[in-house]
Amino acid sequence: MDKTETRAQAAKPPVAKQQVAKTPALAAVPTAGAPTGSALTVVSHGGHARNKGTPLRPEWFETVQVNLTATERRAGTLGGRRTVKKEYQAAWLVKAVQCIDLTTLAGDDTPGRVHRLAMKARRPLREDIVAALGLADAPPTVGAVCVYPTMVAPAVKALAGSGIPVASVATGFPAGLTPLPQRLAEIRYAVDQGAGEIDIVINRAQVLTQDWNALYDEVKAMREACGEAHLKAILGTGDLKTLRNVYKASMVAMMAGADFIKTSTGKEDVNATLPVSLTMIRALRDYGDLTGEMIGFKPAGGLRTAKDALAWLALMKEELGRPWLEPDLFRIGASSLLADIERQLEHYVTGRYSALTHHAMA
Numbered sequence: 389m390d391k392t393e394t395r396a397q398a399a400k401p402p403v404a405k406q407q408v409a410k411t412p413a414l415a416a417v418p419t420a421g422a423p424t425g426s427a428l429t430v431v432s433h434g435g436h437a438r439n440k441g442t443p444l445r446p447e448w449f450e451t452v453q454v455n456l457t458a459t460e461r462r463a464g465t466l467g468g469r470r471t472v473k474k475e476y477q478a479a480w481l482v483k484a485v486q487c488i489d490l491t492t493l494a495g496d497d498t499p500g501r502v503h504r505l506a507m508k509a510r511r512p513l514r515e516d517i518v519a520a521l522g523l524a525d526a527p528p529t530v531g532a533v534c535v536y537p538t539m540v541a542p543a544v545k546a547l548a549g550s551g552i553p554v555a556s557v558a559t560g561f562p563a564g565l566t567p568l569p570q571r572l573a574e575i576r577y578a579v580d581q582g583a584g585e586i587d588i589v590i591n592r593a594q595v596l597t598q599d600w601n602a603l604y605d606e607v608k609a610m611r612e613a614c615g616e617a618h619l620k621a622i623l624g625t626g627d628l629k630t631l632r633n634v635y636k637a638s639m640v641a642m643m644a645g646a647d648f649i650k651t652s653t654g655k656e657d658v659n660a661t662l663p664v665s666l667t668m669i670r671a672l673r674d675y676g677d678l679t680g681e682m683i684g685f686k687p688a689g690g691l692r693t694a695k696d697a698l699a700w701l702a703l704m705k706e707e708l709g710r711p712w713l714e715p716d717l718f719r720i721g722a723s724s725l726l727a728d729i730e731r732q733l734e735h736y737v738t739g740r741y742s743a744l745t746h747h748a749m750a
């Protein structure tokens with residue numbers, strides 16, 4: 389990749405670059421099986437060490453330059469991938485299902501809706517599709533169910549015994565502009581209710597004013613409030629104005645202890661895009677080179693099609709490698725993506741497409 393893109397060269401020690409896949413986008417399919425009827429391998433969720441964080445080190449990001457044209461050009465090579473076909477594509481789509489944070493974040497959410505979503509999370513693909521894929525012995529489940537704090541308890545109840553974690557948004561989602569004590573109390577409430585993952589939103593004003601100390605201190609306090617729950621830091625990239633800001637905010641969030649960095653709330657005018665994701669992933673890679681930590685990535689907002697899922701999987705594989713294709717390091721935050729993936733898999737096993745309305749709650 390172009391040396392002019394994201395760089396934090398100033399303070400970088402001479403560590404080996406992580407390997408970037410040389411194979412075409414999805415050729416080295418991790419879960420590829422033989423044609424229909426043969427087993428696709430379902431890899432279970434692996435545990436992953438928490439990010440220890442670092443002191444705030446502005447010298448790791450202050451001089452960063454992000455070449456917008458080069459970033460867009462690189463991102464543009466991912467969306468149009470046509471190299472994954474048939475059983476390989478099916479395997480990748482099953483992988484995408486396992487990485488979905490199945491989400492409902494609506495003003496009219498009810499315990500009933502959350503219960504139905506949790507049932508879908510337990511069995512995201514129809515039984516006949518699972519059987520035809522040869523996955524009946526180990527049916528895939530989603531990565532997590534993501535809800536508002538007051539919906540954590542019904543989600544935990546509905547997912548009992550499934551091993552599927554509940555993620556809660558918190559800290560004044562989506563704007564993050566309530567006073568800090570309330571935002572921290574909201575995290576503690578969600579954890580008390582049983583959330584295993586907390587999707588916090590950063591205060592975008594701190595990025596826009598380059599107040600890195602304030603951003604670091606707040607995210608660090610949020611991480612402490614999370615206790616054992618994993619912290620995903622939502623940057624709200626559509627509000628951050630520049631890719632440089634996206635890179636810097638990513639670095640500060642990771643230094644403060646974020647286990648995942650996440651693009652968007654789904655409520656900004658512009659949500660997950662490939663150029664923004666590439667910028668965050670480069671920050672994640674640089675942070676890994678500097679600290680040895682493996683941080684997760686979660687694009688979220690506006691991802692609705694199987695094609696989107698394949699593009700982001702290609703991005704993860706090419707930029708970060710195989711470990712970032714598992715739910716402990718990669719999630720896709722989406723409220724309606726599963727419907728199209730299920731439809732594409734149905735087409736793969738039956739040769740027919742059904743209407744999207746046949747794939748409800750997804």
Ligand SMILES: O=C[C@H](O)COP(=O)(O)O
Pocket residue numbers: 491493534652653654655688689690691721722723724725
């Ligand atoms: O965190 C997840 C997002 O809020 C989901 O956004 P979406 O409804 O556009 O899929």
